[in-house]
Amino acid sequence: MAKRNIGMWLYQNSGGEQIQKKMIKLLKDREIDVLANVNLKNAIAKNGHIIYEMKDKKVKLDKLDLFFSYNAGEQTPYQVYLYKALNRIIPMINSYEAFELSEDKFHTSFYLRKHGIRTADYKLCHSDDAHRLNTIMKKWEKMVYKPTDGWGGMGVTKIDSVEALNMLIPFLSQINLKYFYVEKYVDYDNTDYRVDIVDGQFVACYGRKAATGHWKTNVTSGGSVFLREANDEIVDLAIKATKTLGLDIAGVDIIFDRKKEKYIVLEVNGIPAFATPEQEKMGLNFNDKKIDLIVDLIDRKTTKEGGSK
Structure with a gap:
């Protein structure tokens, strides 16, 4: 098989830099070279190509075998616009169509409900x-x-x-x-399940709980992470939601509606974070499994059998 080349844009904070190094090493072992830290904000499009300028060369990103975009915190409208254009030419993880759908809360809920998946x-x-x-x-x-x-x-x-x-x-x-x-507003206990899915497979589950006197479980809103096991119903619901939205990678937020006594999908995140070093110390040890599954996914998607465009 000819050598394959992919682009990668993965967040660098909260342990992301080390995650990227591990991923690049595993991909190199499979003869897949990685052009790292490719922020499409710094690319230009002209005459049928999307060009990323480096210190010593210019790279035509549309000639890559795949682009892996995994950085929610630094997205810009321009970067997302080129994301859409690039996905018309080469495979992406996640695809732009799935990414766009999961980014919109209304469209996500609308589409999930049309496919029989419970939401608020x-x-x-x-x-x-x-x-x-x-x-x-x-x-x-x-x-x-x-x-x-x-x-x-x-x-x-x-x-x-x-x-x-x-x-x-x-x-x-x-x-x-x-x-x-x-x-x-759903009557729940101010905790949720965050279920990570990669390539249709369950990776891990952990819980988040709102701060005392608050109701939002998001860590950026003051919530905290705790160890939590998922039952089969929760895992099946997360896998089904991910598949319905067409996502390769997803973090599915699930809560238990105490009034209806049913689990519901609250949101679906197309760029769920890896466990931070602090979270790993408390027992969240799913990073290696998640890396392996993503590497397998990239390997498959960059072969003809994997459905490259």
């Missing part, structure tokens, strides 16, 4: 129909406003009274939103 009840309405939120509030009693494209809990707001809603609507009007997306 939701409503999407035009910004001119803000009065509908009052009707929804009366029916649900509590709801959660979510920016459709946010991550890490940013901008997510719980609305538990008409007064709170009346305070929020003028603010939303000022930021010139085109639509409002809200979910019915």
Whole structure:
């Protein structure tokens, strides 16, 4: 087999640099060379090519065998725009189509529900129909406003009274939103299951819990990670959600609805973090398994049998 070449853009903080080194070594053992730290923000597109300029050379990224994009924190609109263009030519992990779907909370919930996967009840309405939120509030009693494209809990707001809603609507009007997306607040114990899936296989599960007096489990919102086992129902639900969205890699957030007594998918993250060094010390030891599965996935996708474009 001819030597294969891939591009990689993996976050470097919280242990990411060491993760990347391990991955590159394993790929090299399979005769797959890696062009690392390729931020598409620094590339240009011209005359049918997407060109990444390095100190000593220029690389046509569209000539690579695959591009692995895994950096949520440094995404820019330009980088995402080139991500979409590059995916028309070469295989990507995740594909742009799956990435775009998972980035949008409404489209994710809409698509999952259409395929029989339980999510929180939701409503999407035009910004001119803000009065509908009052009707929804009366029916649900509590709801959660979510920016459709946010991550890490940013901008997510719980609305538990008409007064709170009346305070929020003028603010939303000022930021010139085109639509409002809200979910019915789910009665749960302020903990969730984060289930990591790679290439249709279960990698690991851990729990997250909200800080005392709060309800968001996201670590960036003050939540904390703890050891937690997943049962078969949770694993099956996570695998099904990942497959439905077409993701190669996913972190599926699942909570238990105490009122309906059912597990539901709260969100699906296309770039779930590896365990940090601190989390590994507390017992989260899934990084090596996740690396091996990603390397296997890259190996398969860069062969003709793997479906390269």
